[in-house]
Every structure is written in C-alpha cells, then in structure tokens.
Amino acid sequence: MEQSNISNTTEKKVIQIASDMDEYDKRILFVLRNLGPHRFSNLQEKSDMSRSTLSKYIKLHLQKNNIEKRIFQGAPHYFITEKGIEGLNEDYDNREKEIFYINEINDVILKSTELISFYQQIGIEESILFQILRMISKIGDKFFEINQNRELFLALFYIFLNSVLTREYKFEINEFCKHYKVKKLRIDFYVDKIMSSHLGFYMFNRENDVFFFHSEDLLGTSTFRLIGDHLIEEIIHINLKGYRQIYDLDKMAEKIAKKLINMDLIWERIREPFEMLIEKLIIKLAIDMGISKTFLMDLVVQSEKLSKSKEGTNSLINIIQGSEQYEDLNIVSIADTKDREVDEILDKVKGFCPKCGKTILSQDFSKSCARCKNSLDNDIFLKSIDEANNASIRYKQEMLKKEELVICSNPKCEAKVSKDWKECPICHTLIN
Structure with a gap:
C-alpha cells in the first residue's frame, strides 16, 4: 500500500470499483483520489491496465494538469491535482443526475398508469407512448396537477401528433375528434389548459394548421440556445461599441430560422409564423436577461412581421x-386587439419620435432624437404604437437603402460605394 492509514478492506473496495470503470482515465483519477499518491508500477497494478495504456493516460492527465509527478518518500509518485478532483467529482455528479433522471422516469410511469392504460386501449404505438412519457418526464409534477382524464390524455396526444418534430403524424383537429369520438370543444379546452399551465409548450399557426413544440425538446433547446447566443452578442456589442443605428428584429428572427432550417428542425412552409414566434421569444428572453425595456420597445416598433396584426404588436x-x-x-388569436396608447405601455415614456419611431423617455429633455437627430423642440410625439411602428419601419427602410452599396459609376473603378456618400473614396468620382 502507498498509504499506511488506508485499511486493506478500503483498498480492496476502491480497486474493485476502479476495475468496474470502463473509462481508463477515470480509473487513474479514482485510485489516486482514494488511495493517495502512487508510483507507476503500483498504479498500474491497482488500475488494472497494461503498462502502455497507463503510460498513455498518465501523459494525457499530465497535459491536462489533472495529475502531477513529484518526489515522495524518495521516489517519483503521481498525485491528483485539484483540477483532477474537480473533474472526477463532475463525473460523479453526471452519474447521479442520470440516476435521478431514471428515478424521475420511474415516478412518471407510476403516476401515469391511467394514461398508459388508456393509450394502450386506443391502440397507440409503443414507440409513441414512450415519447409521450418522455415528454411528461420533462414537464414534471405540474402535469399531474391537471385533472387526469380521457379528454386530457387525448389533448396531449393531439399535441404530440401536431408537434413540429413529428410532422409525419399530423392530424387535423376535426378529423382527430371524429376518429377518437371526442368533442372539439373539449380538446380545445384541455389544449388551452395545458398551454396556460406553463408546462413548457409553445404553439403557432400556419393558416388552418397548428403546430406545437416543447422548450425541452430538440427544437425548443436549439431555438432558445440560438436566441441566447444572439442576445449575448448584442450585449457585448452594446458594452464595447454602443448601440447600433438600426436594430432589425425581423432580421434576427430570420437568421435564427435559417439556422433551424439548415438543422432540419423546421421547414420552409412554416418558416414565417415560426419567425414571428421567434421574435416573441427574443423579447421574452431579453427581458429575463435584464435588457432595457426602452431598448426592447425600440425593437418592437421596428418589427414588420408582427405589425401585420395588432395582436402581434400588442x-x-x-x-x-x-x-x-x-x-x-405564442402565435395564436387574441381577443383584445385595441390600439395601445403610450400611458398603457411603460412608465416614464413620453412618446415616440415622429420621424424614426424611437422611444422618448419622460426624463429625456434633449432637443433632438438620439437616433435620427430629428428636432423635438415642439414636443410633438407619436402616442400610438401603430403610428410609432409605421414611422420606425419607414426610417429603417430609408437607412437600409442609404447603406446599400453599389458599384462606382466610374468604369475604371470597381469600388463599392454607398448612395449616401458624396464621392467614391477610391477615384473621387461624385456619386449622384
């Protein structure tokens, strides 16, 4: 033994556990963590691996600073470092999480006995049943707070069939109700119940079709990750370089949707409504990240996609x-579609710039708009969201047109120039 204070029983137990580990690199760390520093030959014996294999992993651990080689008791020994201990503990945590997740699934199955029995009675395929149970395990106990009955189970099945990720199962609502002999009103009621219970589901419409996804499924996690990455980039840009002249919420959503299409998570026919939903999720996540409400208001009034309906803007x-x-x-119909006035929206908002639609705060006493430099001497501000939206879109389009690059009119010069410049910076030809 390398350490006299470790009993034979403990050493045997550690060696047994180590030998059961499939990952050789973890074996080495486990032995060093529990049995102390070792010489190469003793570590080889207790890790139960060949000399060449041990040598390979020791070299790897040394490079990663997981272990270090020092003289101990007159001979070179290998010691586990704090970094190595941390890595080993993380591995334990992951295994414990796996065990916890397995226990969660077992708990879900026990609570879902009635649901499982019903689905089996109506002939739902086992593979689909497993996917629904996996979905419920992600939702957690909140699902079981809803009254468990046949209509709830059918509504959940309907959501599954109309998930973006299960496009091959698409089942129109009226046909679904006819097939399973249930009133549409009851399915609508329980879909509404599921959606309003904050179980992590999202929905959007494309014409008469409705689609769902969950925040924890592949589409949900990918969408939120892409949105989060984009917002973090914007926060960094704001802190390093300040605010951009133009923020285009529509373009943000389009870029994210394009990536999701490339990942084969959504497809072209549902792209537009999904982009509208992305815009809502951008604003929601930005709020959660603590981004300024005034800044977000400026984003909102520039959205052309959601301005197509009062429901979207509101x-x-x-x-x-x-x-x-x-x-x-979500992208669903909303009963209240009245135009919103400034005093209903945000505290301390004076109105919107009549030229560019930028939000003007009550405590802003400057004589010109910070974005477009329009004079605000007369205190004539837009009060309606619709008016601000129209002004913002017009200004954005004007700015984008000015920033558009064209080839210099000089045939001997092929430089790209902006229509807003006075002359070409290369050949100094005047720009019309």
Whole structure:
C-alpha cells in the first residue's frame, strides 16, 4: 500500500470499483483520489491496465494538469491535482443526475398508469407512448396537477401528433375528434389548459394548421440556445461599441430560422409564423436577461412581421410589461386587439419620435432624437404604437437603402460605394 492509514478492506473496495470503470482515465483519477499518491508500477497494478495504456493516460492527465509527478518518500509518485478532483467529482455528479433522471422516469410511469392504460386501449404505438412519457418526464409534477382524464390524455396526444418534430403524424383537429369520438370543444379546452399551465409548450399557426413544440425538446433547446447566443452578442456589442443605428428584429428572427432550417428542425412552409414566434421569444428572453425595456420597445416598433396584426404588436408590448400569458408568448388569436396608447405601455415614456419611431423617455429633455437627430423642440410625439411602428419601419427602410452599396459609376473603378456618400473614396468620382 502507498498509504499506511488506508485499511486493506478500503483498498480492496476502491480497486474493485476502479476495475468496474470502463473509462481508463477515470480509473487513474479514482485510485489516486482514494488511495493517495502512487508510483507507476503500483498504479498500474491497482488500475488494472497494461503498462502502455497507463503510460498513455498518465501523459494525457499530465497535459491536462489533472495529475502531477513529484518526489515522495524518495521516489517519483503521481498525485491528483485539484483540477483532477474537480473533474472526477463532475463525473460523479453526471452519474447521479442520470440516476435521478431514471428515478424521475420511474415516478412518471407510476403516476401515469391511467394514461398508459388508456393509450394502450386506443391502440397507440409503443414507440409513441414512450415519447409521450418522455415528454411528461420533462414537464414534471405540474402535469399531474391537471385533472387526469380521457379528454386530457387525448389533448396531449393531439399535441404530440401536431408537434413540429413529428410532422409525419399530423392530424387535423376535426378529423382527430371524429376518429377518437371526442368533442372539439373539449380538446380545445384541455389544449388551452395545458398551454396556460406553463408546462413548457409553445404553439403557432400556419393558416388552418397548428403546430406545437416543447422548450425541452430538440427544437425548443436549439431555438432558445440560438436566441441566447444572439442576445449575448448584442450585449457585448452594446458594452464595447454602443448601440447600433438600426436594430432589425425581423432580421434576427430570420437568421435564427435559417439556422433551424439548415438543422432540419423546421421547414420552409412554416418558416414565417415560426419567425414571428421567434421574435416573441427574443423579447421574452431579453427581458429575463435584464435588457432595457426602452431598448426592447425600440425593437418592437421596428418589427414588420408582427405589425401585420395588432395582436402581434400588442403581445410584444405585453411581454415587455411582464406578461406570462400563453396567448402573448405564442402565435395564436387574441381577443383584445385595441390600439395601445403610450400611458398603457411603460412608465416614464413620453412618446415616440415622429420621424424614426424611437422611444422618448419622460426624463429625456434633449432637443433632438438620439437616433435620427430629428428636432423635438415642439414636443410633438407619436402616442400610438401603430403610428410609432409605421414611422420606425419607414426610417429603417430609408437607412437600409442609404447603406446599400453599389458599384462606382466610374468604369475604371470597381469600388463599392454607398448612395449616401458624396464621392467614391477610391477615384473621387461624385456619386449622384
């Protein structure tokens, strides 16, 4: 033994556990962590691996600073470092999480006995049943707070069949109700119940088709990751370089949707409504990240996609105000479509710039708009969200047109120039 204070029983137990580990690199760390520093020959014996294999992994651990080689008791020994201990502990944590997840699934199965029995009675394929149970395990106990009955189970099955990720199972609502002999009103009721219970589901419409996904499924996690990455980039840009002249919420959503299409998670026919949903999720995640509400208001009034309906614009305003209602966070019809006035929206907002639609705060006493430099001497501000949206879109289009690059009119010069420049910076030809 390398350490006299370790009993034979403990050493045997550690060696047995180590020998059961499939990952050789973890074996080495486990032995060093529990039995102390070792010479190469003793470590080889207790790790139960060949000399060449041990040599390879020791070299790897030394490079990663997981272990270090020092003289101990007159001979070279290998010691585990703090970094190595941390890595080993992380591995334990992951295994414990796996065990915890298995226990969660077992708990879900026990609580879902009635659901499983019903699905088996109506002939749902086992593979689909497994996917639904996996979905419930991600939702957790909140699902079981809803009254468990046949209509709820059918509504959940309907959501599964109309998930973006299960496009091959698409089942129109009226046909679904006819097939399973259930009233559409009851399915609508329980879909509404599921959506309003904050179980992590999202939905959007494309014409008469409805689609769902979950925040924890592949589409949900990918979408939120892409949105988060984009917002972090913007936060870094704001801190390092300040605010951009133009923020295009539509372009942000389009870029994210394009990546999801390339990942084969969504397809072209549902792209437009999904982009509208992405815009809502951008605003919601930005609020959660603590981004300024005034900045987000400027984003909202520039959206052309959501300005196509009052529901879209109003729901974004509601999200900025902290709404958690699923009607605001999804692409669904909303009953309240009245135009929103400034005093209903944000505290301390004076109005919007009549030229570019930028939000003007009550405590802003400057004589010109920070974005477009338009004079604000007369205190004539837009009060309606619709008016601000129209002004913002016009200004954005004007700015994008000015920034558009064309080839210099001089045939001997092929430089790209902006229509807003006075002359070509290369050949100094005047720009019309």
